Amino acid sequence: MRPASAQAAVPRSPPAAGIDAIDRRIVAATQAGLPRVPRPYHAVADEIGITAAEVMRRSRHMLDAGIIRRIGAVPNHYALGYRANGMTVWDVPDDRVRELGRIIGALDFVSHAYHRPRHPPDWPYNLFAMVHGRDRAEVEEKVRRIAAFLGDNDRGHDVLYSTRILKKTGLRIGQ
Amino acid sequence: MRSAEFSEIDRRLLNDFQQEFPLSPTPYADIARALGVSEDEVIAALARLQARGAVSRVGAVVRPNTVGASTLAAMSVPPAEIERVAALVSGFPEVNHNYEREHALNLWFVASAPEADRLRAVLDDIAARTGYEVLAFPLVEDYHIDLGFDLRI
Numbered sequence: 001m002r003p004a005s006a007q008a009a010v011p012r013s014p015p016a017a018g019i020d021a022i023d024r025r026i027v028a029a030t031q032a033g034l035p036r037v038p039r040p041y042h043a044v045a046d047e048i049g050i051t052a053a054e055v056m057r058r059s060r061h062m063l064d065a066g067i068i069r070r071i072g073a074v075p076n077h078y079a080l081g082y083r084a085n086g087m088t089v090w091d092v093p094d095d096r097v098r099e100l101g102r103i104i105g106a107l108d109f110v111s112h113a114y115h116r117p118r119h120p121p122d123w124p125y126n127l128f129a130m131v132h133g134r135d136r137a138e139v140e141e142k143v144r145r146i147a148a149f150l151g152d153n154d155r156g157h158d159v160l161y162s163t164r165i166l167k168k169t170g171l172r173i174g175q
Numbered sequence: 176m177r178s179a180e181f182s183e184i185d186r187r188l189l190n191d192f193q194q195e196f197p198l199s200p201t202p203y204a205d206i207a208r209a210l211g212v213s214e215d216e217v218i219a220a221l222a223r224l225q226a227r228g229a230v231s232r233v234g235a236v237v238r239p240n241t242v243g244a245s246t247l248a249a250m251s252v253p254p255a256e257i258e259r260v261a262a263l264v265s266g267f268p269e270v271n272h273n274y275e276r277e278h279a280l281n282l283w284f285v286a287s288a289p290e291a292d293r294l295r296a297v298l299d300d301i302a303a304r305t306g307y308e309v310l311a312f313p314l315v316e317d318y319h320i321d322l323g324f325d326l327r328i
Contacts, residue, residue: 019242027242033225033232036218039200056198059235063198067241070194073221074236079228080189087276087283098316105318115315116247123280123310128247160276160283167265167273167284168231 019067022050023058027068030059034071077111082132084161086139088146089125091118091156097127103149104129109142124156136161181229184212184220189229196233239314244294245287246313249280250305257281260305269297280310 025048034040041059042052062068077085092100097115104127105113112130129146133139139159147154181189187210197205203221204214224230239245252260257275264284265273273284286301288294302309 024242027235027237031232031235031237033234034196034202036203036222036233038203038214038218040202041198041200052200056200059198062235066238068235069238070196071198071235072193072196073188073224073230073233075189075193076228076231085274098318101316101318110319113318115318116312117315119310119312128312158278160278160280162274162276162283164275165273166261166275166282167270 019062022048022054023062023067026055026058027062030071077132078165081134084133084136084139086131086133086136086143087160087162088129088131088143089158089160090127090129090146090150090154091124092127092150092153093155094126096153100150100153101127104146107146107149109133110146125158131159182220184210184216185224185229188217188220188224192233239317243287243289244291245285246294246298246311247283247285248298248301248312249284249310250282250301250307251280252282252305252307254281256307260307263305264301267297267301269294 026044029044029047035043037043039052041055045052045055048055059068059071063071101113101115104110107129109131110129111132112128114128115126116128118124118126131139131142131146133142139161143157143159147157188206192206196202199205201214203217207214207217210217221230221233225232250260250264261273261275261282264270264282267286269286269288270284271287273282275281276283286294286297288297298309298311
């Protein structure tokens with residue numbers, strides 16, 4: 001490994017279609033947490049200087065377009081007793097990663113499933129699936145179930161347990 | 176944490192409102208009607224759940240790389256250096272998650288920026304200031320169908 005450099009280019013993503021500065025301000029204002037007042041969208045609207053109807057209309061549009069995935073209570077797994085957090089990583093054939101990723105991503109105990117780049121030779125894994133359990137035994141049992149789904153396509157895997165949460169804040173975006 | 180520690184309202188709020196939080200002028204009153212309680216009780220229960228850390232927030236979850244750019248990244252840091260490097264990484268406002276994990280790659284974080292160029296600059300800056308390589312694991316494709324997480328509490 002070569003020292004002190006950022007490996008693997010971050011992809012250039014085109015600006016999301018249909019997103020303007022007001023949409024970004026709505027996202028920034030709502031993803032940090034809606035105010036706990038009877039009319040929270042009105043409070044957001046006042047902050048931005050538009051109407052509540054406009055906040056709701058734009059939010060609905062972003063939900064329908066998949067820009068906002070959901071609006072709701074974001075649970076903190078650790079505080080709810082899911083103390084074991086295993087990032088499971090899998091080396092599966094590139095030509096099957098999408099098909100397999102969709103199967104693994106649909107499992108009810110997987111909270112995230114992503115195709116990410118390999119960094120050979122040290123990092124052969126291309127499929128990441130986050131698994132939460134009350135303890136490591138529960139995570140291990142789920143890892144065996146994922147391995148069973150993958151069968152021969154599992155050419156190697158690992159589980160990276162978190163030992164410390166050093167920072168966890170909601171996503172903050174600039175305006 | 177045992178389920179007995181949560182009231183029925185808590186459980187319903189946690190399990191049934193991870194998505195489909197009402198986009199209406201009075202969302203808390205709408206939830207209250209669905210649960211058969213008062214609006215004040217819903218607001219108070221959410222405040223309690225947040226105060227005890229069970230809910231980190233009630234708000235929007237944005238799909239990665241649609242509003243701004245973000246990536247998972249990892250570093251391999253000697254144990255003697257982990258505190259210094261972790262503090263430095265966490266100190267970046269662009270870093271929103273930072274976890275220590277059991278692996279040769281022992282520091283894993285998520286960095287976000289308004290644009291991809293700025294994100295690259297942040298990763299380069301972290302590498303330069305810590306003296307350790309930063310491996311980027313940008314999302315290629317997301318397979319999770321986000322239906323919320325059944326907490327079974």
